[in-house]
Amino acid sequence: MTAATLLTGALAATEAGVTPATIRKWVQLGRLSPAGKQGRAQLFRLEDVFAAERAARGGRPGAAG
Template sequence: MEYLQPPAGTLTTSMAALSADVEPATIRDWVRRGILTRCGGTPKRPVYRIDDVKAARTAAKPNRPGQRSVKAA
């Protein structure tokens, strides 16, 4: 069951994705890559601190071997 209201100062995965203007899969990828850390919730319904989501959005993302680079236009 999704939170009706997550704990104060935190965001669910869906809310974090909306806040960072990315897909929920990107939030999960940031966690897997160590860019963002869960601060509570359950294994299936994690929550993240608002400040951590903001920091992850602007953090330098490490490249993976074989990853395509995105070039600015």
């Protein structure tokens, strides 16, 4: 079994093409949960971030960026 790579909110946001503020908003809304912490920083699984991003875009057909 391999451990999932955990990324900070800023790195996860870059990978998903959103802003770090969007990651924080998804956490506040319960659409994304941190998988761990490193000091004060929340860490996220990239697959969870991509799932939240797909769900956010899926509700608005034709929405860009």
